[in-house]
Amino acid sequence: MSTLAPSRGSASGSTRGTGSLKTKISKPGERVVLIVLRLAAALTVVITIGIIVALLLPSIQFFAEVPIFEFLFGTRWAPRFADASFGVIPLVTATAWTTGIALLVAIPLGLGAAIFLSEYAHPNLRKTLKPILELLAGIPTVVFGLFALQFVQAVVFKQWLNLDTGAFSVLAAGVVMGVMIVPTIASISEDAMSAVPQSMRQGSAALGANRMQTTVKVVFPAALSGILAAIVLGISRGVGETMIVAMAAGGQAQIVTNPLDQGQTMTGFIANAALGDSRVGSIEYNTLFAVGLLLFVITLIINYISIRVVRKFREAY
Amino acid sequence: MAFSNMSLGGQIQKASLKGRVRGSESSAKSITFLILLWLGLLIAFSVLLVLIVTTLLDGYTRLDARIFTNYPSANPEKAGLRPAILGSLWVIGTVAVLTIPLGVAAALHLEEFANKHNRFNRFIELNVQNLAAVPSIVYGLLALGTLTLIGVKEKNIVLGGAVALSMLVLPVIVISTREALRAVPMEIRQGSLALGATPLQTAFRQTLPSAVPGIATGSILALSRALGEAAPLLVLGALVFVRFDPNGLLSGYTTMPIQIFNWTSRPQPEFHVLAAAASIVLLAILIAMNAVAIIIRNRYQRRW
Numbered sequence: 080m081s082t083l084a085p086s087r088g089s090a091s092g093s094t095r096g097t098g099s100l101k102t103k104i105s106k107p108g109e110r111v112v113l114i115v116l117r118l119a120a121a122l123t124v125v126i127t128i129g130i131i132v133a134l135l136l137p138s139i140q141f142f143a144e145v146p147i148f149e150f151l152f153g154t155r156w157a158p159r160f161a162d163a164s165f166g167v168i169p170l171v172t173a174t175a176w177t178t179g180i181a182l183l184v185a186i187p188l189g190l191g192a193a194i195f196l197s198e199y200a201h202p203n204l205r206k207t208l209k210p211i212l213e214l215l216a217g218i219p220t221v222v223f224g225l226f227a228l229q230f231v232q233a234v235v236f237k238q239w240l241n242l243d244t245g246a247f248s249v250l251a252a253g254v255v256m257g258v259m260i261v262p263t264i265a266s267i268s269e270d271a272m273s274a275v276p277q278s279m280r281q282g283s284a285a286l287g288a289n290r291m292q293t294t295v296k297v298v299f300p301a302a303l304s305g306i307l308a309a310i311v312l313g314i315s316r317g318v319g320e321t322m323i324v325a326m327a328a329g330g331q332a333q334i335v336t337n338p339l340d341q342g343q344t345m346t347g348f349i350a351n352a353a354l355g356d357s358r359v360g361s362i363e364y365n366t367l368f369a370v371g372l373l374l375f376v377i378t379l380i381i382n383y384i385s386i387r388v389v390r391k392f393r394e395a396y
Numbered sequence: 397m398a399f400s401n402m403s404l405g406g407q408i409q410k411a412s413l414k415g416r417v418r419g420s421e422s423s424a425k426s427i428t429f430l431i432l433l434w435l436g437l438l439i440a441f442s443v444l445l446v447l448i449v450t451t452l453l454d455g456y457t458r459l460d461a462r463i464f465t466n467y468p469s470a471n472p473e474k475a476g477l478r479p480a481i482l483g484s485l486w487v488i489g490t491v492a493v494l495t496i497p498l499g500v501a502a503a504l505h506l507e508e509f510a511n512k513h514n515r516f517n518r519f520i521e522l523n524v525q526n527l528a529a530v531p532s533i534v535y536g537l538l539a540l541g542t543l544t545l546i547g548v549k550e551k552n553i554v555l556g557g558a559v560a561l562s563m564l565v566l567p568v569i570v571i572s573t574r575e576a577l578r579a580v581p582m583e584i585r586q587g588s589l590a591l592g593a594t595p596l597q598t599a600f601r602q603t604l605p606s607a608v609p610g611i612a613t614g615s616i617l618a619l620s621r622a623l624g625e626a627a628p629l630l631v632l633g634a635l636v637f638v639r640f641d642p643n644g645l646l647s648g649y650t651t652m653p654i655q656i657f658n659w660t661s662r663p664q665p666e667f668h669v670l671a672a673a674a675s676i677v678l679l680a681i682l683i684a685m686n687a688v689a690i691i692i693r694n695r696y697q698r699r700w
Contacts, residue, residue: 229668
């Protein structure tokens with residue numbers, strides 16, 4: 080692509096060409112269209128600024144009432160109680176639990192599926208399974224939430240496994256979230272591994288390595304940046320996932336020590352609190368945005384790490 | 397490195413001892429590895445299969461005409477999905493009208509006209525990537541905050557929900573459209589320019605039409621994501637008892653995912669059956685949309 084960039088650059092740089100080209104480029108109306116296209120692109124920046132402003136304004140009001148230190152490090156979350164307390168740690172631990180459990184499920188399953196599809200499966204099998212995987216990635220999260228609550232928690236955990244748990248658990252939400260993330264991780268890491276040139280596999284085989292050795296020691300490291308990107312995307316989906324945790328993890332904000340307990344995540348809090356009608360400008364209303372701001376900052380950090388990691392491990396062929 | 401060389405040497409020795417090159421494929425280690433990979437695929441697919449089967453089994457008894465014609469009701473026997481289906485259609489239609497032109501325009505600018513060395517354009521690119529990773533519920537807060545700021549009292553309107561979902565899927569459409577445009581070979585653009593077309597004519601008459609299958613696939617996938625999304629609408633207060641057909645951009649509404657969430661959170665088991673039945677309807681629509689997208693990609697996408 081990089082070799083093509085200059086030609087595109089000169090195509091757009093209107094002042095450079097010959098005289099005749101110049102007049103054509105500044106054909107009446109075309110300038111306007113180009114400006115409209117540019118505005119559409121700039122709109123995406125407006126959205127980001129909008130997010131920051133929309134989150135910051137109520138958050139500033141919130142932090143005028145609640146010290147930021149108390150918010151970030153407080154261990155009791157009870158915004159609607161008479162003796163209200165705004166320590167966000169319980170929400171953060173619940174998010175960490177559900178995301179952690181989800182990754183424990185999604186990484187082995189997703190990578191296993193991806194390696195199999197990319198390195199072992201017959202091309203025809205791969206051609207059938209890959210679209211199915213993509214189809215499954217489109218299952219809406221409310222359906223996963225219903226499944227987590229009505230089947231995984233109520234039937235599998237309580238009836239079949241006889242676990243000591245209530246109507247909700249962090250574990251059920253986490254496991255189902257992991258299953259939800261599997262197609263994403265599998266699909267992206269499969270793309271990354273398929274992109275590793277065939278010559279590298281052949282070279283490895285020529286040195287006497289078997290398929291497993293080729294996969295683990297040649298293909299996997301070569302595709303590492305794509306695989307890490309897939310995992311990081313999985314993390315940020317887990318942190319931001321709302322419906323599964325709102326439906327299956329429960330609504331009680333507490334520091335989760337046992338995955339069979341219920342717990343309220345950051346997203347679960349926002350979803351639940353938004354159900355109650357909070358007056359604009361009230362502390363309940365501002366709390367939503369303060370938690371939203373924290374969530375936004377966390378995903379920004381994850382995304383930033385992802386971009387750095389991908390750059391660091393990228394191997395260009 | 398030394399270790400891998402040693403083990404490779406070991407493998408070669410073993411292979412030659414056995415007298416066949418692929419001998420090491422059947423070592424205990426590599427067979428275990430293959431079995432683990434198989435298990436990964438098998439477990440992933442079977443859990444997703446169980447999800448679909450349990451939803452079907454739970455819901456099919458209630459999947460009758462009432463689901464499509466009736467309004468929500470406190471009586472599970474009479475309750476239906478009609479306003480939610482119409483609400484989803486209104487919202488998704490609005491999202492499509494808002495985002496597809498905007499997303500394609502933004503992608504055209506970034507891919508075809510923007511000077512890649514310009515800082516602002518690079519910032520826009522990075523920003524689009526970032527936006528795609530922002531949790532959906534944050535877009536709900538953005539819409540809530542904006543509607544409050546411009547003084548809208550009734551936030552549960554079709555337009556509000558559609559704007560929230562549009563912002564959510566816009567980056568997805570921009571990214572997939574850019575990929576589709578990038579796949580169009582440079583020679584087509586050069587040929588067009590050589591024949592005297594302006595860059596804009598080239599983009600609209602050659603590049604864009606060639607990229608339509610890719611753009612269609614990306615847009616359908618993005619819209620199906622918006623259709624299944626509930627979190628931002630929940631924040632905007634779409635969880636309401638709607639007993640009328642939504643009839644405009646400013647009309648109150650609820651959507652299918654929200655209705656499923658509502659029915660799931662009720663204590664009576666009859667409502668859970670209803671939720672499963674509604675899930676079947678939603679799944680059927682989404683799978684159909686995704687299948688169309690995948691078919692378009694596999695059948696109409698040109699390989700150069």
